[in-house]
Amino acid sequence: MRLSASRTLALVILAAVLVCAAAAGAGAWRFHHKNPQAPVVRLDEYVVMGWVGWDSSWYMRIARDGYQYVPGEQSSVAFFPLYPLAIRAVEQLGPDVYQAGVLVTLLCGPLALLLFARWARIRVEDETTALHAGLLLALYPFTFFLYGVMYSDALFLLLVVGAFLLLEKGHLVPAVLLGAVATAARPVAPAVVLGLLARRLEWKRERGERWSVLDFLPVLSALGFVLYVLYLGERFDAPFAFVDAQVGWGQTPGWESWLKLYWFKAVFSPESNAETVLRLCLHALLTLGALALLWPTFRRLGWGYGVFCAVLVGIPALSTKDFMGMGRYLISAFPLFLTLALLLRDHPRVRHGLLAAGAVGLVLFSAAFGLDHYVS
Template sequence: MPRSASRTVALAALGALLTCTVAVVVAARSFPESYSPARLSWPNASLLLGWARFDAGWYADIATQGYGYTPGQQSSVAFFPAYPLAIRGLGVLGVDTFIAGVLLTVLCGGAAVVLFTRWASHLKGEDAARDAGLLLVLYPFAFFLYGAMYSDALFLLLLVSAFYLLERGQLLPAVLLGAVATAARPVAPALVLGLLARRLEWKHQRGEKWTLWDALPVLAGLGLVLYVLYLWHAFGEPFAFAKVQSAPGWDQRPGWRTWLKVRWFQGFSSSMTLADGLRLVGHAAFSLGALALVWPTVKRLGWGYGAYVAAMVGMPTLSSKDFMGMGRYLLAAFPLFLTLALLLRERPRLRWGVLSTSAVLLIALAAAYGAGAYVS
């Protein structure tokens, strides 16, 4: 009896999880002085220190202390509430904050991979779903699904769940999950557009007329709306999450310098290190590659998913000063992995070449992250 796509991908994800964990632990032990916000809680725990880096400190602070906002300075309001609230929920059960963050990522990442494979199988069959699932679990930045204390795993799980339910005709549950997703990351317009466009396309494919009920995906933006209202009530600044992006150190001020990526070009200087150059070129390449897959997504998955991918990739690409972080942001544009699988279906050697290269990069980036290097 042939192995199902979900089982194959789940086993591959388990292997990737274990391999990345080993890489992170070895790297963390090799660079014991690298900073981790979890050091005060677990000073000698290589696993925890390796997975709790950078923004993990912000999420832990929100989960334990709540939000703070100081105009003109980096503040915790930049981070949306769904993930730290989930961490706080585990904390109520007595789980250490950083353990809760890592555990939440592992659980959500695993569930997201399985649901993604089922979504892909529903659309294009078992073979395509298997290939797409392998591309996802071996994606170079997929280590953010395997333990890194970031919101990406939870966000991806919510996104995939919403669209999977939408494909099965369960509109209201899909919208409710979408609303939770827009409380996890500041990309509500992309998700609302995607759910609405796909719902209308789905009805059209079934030969059914559109009704007012089909506009329900608009309410998926309620997560963002509620966060905006909270910020207005708590700090008198409804869009504080956007304003703090221009604070020193983040320097993501909206405007033509950001849109034209002036800081990206300035990064290529005589003092640039090899690591700096790889980051600059790598994230830009991932961004442009994802944008190049928008039209193939329209042709193979429909204009609904094409619109979703265009918005989900376009928004962070436009708002980033130097493409930094785009590698992990592209996890949210999950239909791209199915599109790429379909493109590679007739090119088995190229497919295995892509998977092998991705696997090597995945392990290397996980190790770099565990060592405290800023990779995304």
């Protein structure tokens, strides 16, 4: 019996979660045992250890101790509050802070992928293409961040996909509410606000209906962002402290970052090792690929999703000094994966090749993250 598209995608996601968890756990075991004095750790703890690294420590500190801010230095205010709040809520049920973070991601990530497939089905009215889009996103190498990593990407994606899905169904107020919650999770409020607003106006025009004042409600989806800015102003007298904190990571705004001079210096420096060069080149190529998909997204999915992706990709692409992190940020630009599926309708070999390469990348990146390599 042929499996339905939704069941097929669910099985692929389940397999990806299990395989990636095993790879990350194995990487954590290897990293842990590099130290001959390493204490004995239960086998199940390696899975959590495999999904906790790098920025996870910042979320842990926020969940436990709240925010701190030192001007011009790395500070926890750089990370928006929704994910740490979710961790704190789950922690009250019994898990420790790291287990709670992994559980939040594990609950949100797979659900976000399933909602994405439902959204894609509504947009293109083609179950097969929607399945292909779901597979392209589920097997995108950096999607392992949705399968348990203690990062906020899974929660943000769930909320923003849910918001656009509700918008497509005509549920404006719930869509705006989800959008407002989403803007408290990541510093990309302009993308969410403009995307929801443009899509709502476009949605009304497609139905031959006139715009009304209510159609501009998506502007209120900036509320989560605004509340965080107000909190920072009240607590630290620095409403945009999250921008200033980026200086601590070497992300100084200016023409050197805009022209990616840091990237060129790092890639062509004789002191850079092969891993660093490969990592920087991969993120740069993925960024260029995403930018290349923007115009097809405008044409095939409409101005609402085109604006959303253009702003969502454009903000980090412009502000990052060396493209690092772009591979992960592109997960949130979910309409691009549907655009890619549409473009590959008549190119099954290319699609199969991308899926195979993505599956291999998922496993390798999961293991690398568990080994404490800087992946994204």
